[in-house]
Amino acid sequence: MKAFEFFAARDSRHALALLAEHGASSQLLAGGTDLLVELKSASHAPKVVIDISRAEDLKGIVLTEQGLRIGALVTHAELMRCPIVQEMAPALVDAAHTIGAVQTRNRGTVGGNLVTCVPSMDSGPALVALDALVTIAGLDSHRQVPLIEFFAGPRKTILKPRELLFEIVIPGKNLGKPAEFLKFGLRKGQALALVNVAASLWVDWGEHVFVEPRIALGAVAPTVIRATRAEAYLEERAITPDAMAEAGRIAAGEAKPISDFRASADYRRELIAVLTRRALENACARAKAKREGGSG
Ligand SMILES: Cc1cc2nc3c(=O)[nH]c(=O)nc-3n(C[C@H](O)[C@H](O)[C@H](O)COP(=O)(O)OP(=O)(O)OC[C@H]3O[C@@H](n4cnc5c(N)ncnc54)[C@H](O)[C@@H]3O)c2cc1C
Numbered sequence: 001m002k003a004f005e006f007f008a009a010r011d012s013r014h015a016l017a018l019l020a021e022h023g024a025s026s027q028l029l030a031g032g033t034d035l036l037v038e039l040k041s042a043s044h045a046p047k048v049v050i051d052i053s054r055a056e057d058l059k060g061i062v063l064t065e066q067g068l069r070i071g072a073l074v075t076h077a078e079l080m081r082c083p084i085v086q087e088m089a090p091a092l093v094d095a096a097h098t099i100g101a102v103q104t105r106n107r108g109t110v111g112g113n114l115v116t117c118v119p120s121m122d123s124g125p126a127l128v129a130l131d132a133l134v135t136i137a138g139l140d141s142h143r144q145v146p147l148i149e150f151f152a153g154p155r156k157t158i159l160k161p162r163e164l165l166f167e168i169v170i171p172g173k174n175l176g177k178p179a180e181f182l183k184f185g186l187r188k189g190q191a192l193a194l195v196n197v198a199a200s201l202w203v204d205w206g207e208h209v210f211v212e213p214r215i216a217l218g219a220v221a222p223t224v225i226r227a228t229r230a231e232a233y234l235e236e237r238a239i240t241p242d243a244m245a246e247a248g249r250i251a252a253g254e255a256k257p258i259s260d261f262r263a264s265a266d267y268r269r270e271l272i273a274v275l276t277r278r279a280l281e282n283a284c285a286r287a288k289a290k291r292e293g294g295s296g
Pocket of ligand 1: 028031035073098099101110111112115116122123159166
C-alpha cells in the first residue's frame, strides 16, 4: 500500500471542506471494505484519504415527512437490525443479508455500496424498486435525484469531485409497498450476484390488477437498470402466473448481460426471466399476506 495523508472528518461539512482543499488527489473512506482492497492493489493511490466514518450527520435511519431517511453511513448490518426497515422495506433487509459475510456487513455502508457503482451491487436494485432518491451534498448546496439517475456507468456515478453522498430516501408513499429481492450467485455465501432482481408492486384488489409495478435488475447491464418495458406490460394487467412469466421474458430482453468466466449471457438472460417471475410472485404473496393482516 502506498503512503497517504489521513484526515478524520468531524461531519459532512468538514469532509466537504477537506475535499475542496485536497481536490482530485483525495478520496473518502467510509467502511473501507472496498477502498482498502483498492488501496492495497492499485498503482494510483490517492494522496489524501478522508475518513468520514465519524460523521454523525451521515448516520441514522429516521422517518421524516418525505419518507424513510437512511444516512449514507448506515451499515448493511444496521439495515438488517432496524425494526422500521424490517417492517417497511423488508426487501432491503433481504438484500443487505446477502452482502458478503458478517464482517463485511458490519463495516460496509449502504452509501459506499451505491458509490462503488459496480453492476452487481446488492442494495441498488432493492432501493431502485422502491423509487429511492439520493441526496448529494456539496459545500454550498444539496441536490436530490432518483437513485436510478445516480448511476452513470460501471464504477461511475454522477457525483462531482467535491461532492459526497449524504443520504438515501425511500419516499413515504412506497413505505410498506410489497417487494421482493432475489440474488443468484455461484455459491450460497460470499457470492457476487450473477443476477439480482428486485420487484415491487401495489395491487388493486377490486380489479385484481398490478399497480405501479417496478422491476430493477443488477449485474446484467453496465449499471443497475429498471426493466421499464416489463413494468409497462404489467401496469393495470390482471395478476396471473402467465403475466408474471411474460414480464420475466420481457425483462430478460431489456438487459444487456455479458458472457464471462462465471456465466454466459444466455444463462444470465434465462436467470433474469426466472428470478423476475419469482420476485413478482413473492411480492404478490407479500401483498396478499399484508391484506390478510399477516406480516407482509
Ligand atoms: C469480502 C467482500 C465481500 C463483498 N460482498 C459483497 C456482496 O455480496 N454484495 C455487494 O453488493 N457488495 C459486496 N462487497 C462490496 C462492499 O462490501 C460494499 O460495496 C460496501 O457496501 C462498500 O461500503 P464501504 O462503506 O465499505 O465503502 P468504502 O470502501 O469505504 O468506499 C467505497 C467507495 O465509495 C466512496 N464512498 C463511500 N462512502 C461515500 C459517500 N458517502 N459519499 C461519496 N463517496 C463515498 C469511497 O471514496 C470509495 O471510493 C464485498 C466486499 C468484500 C470485501
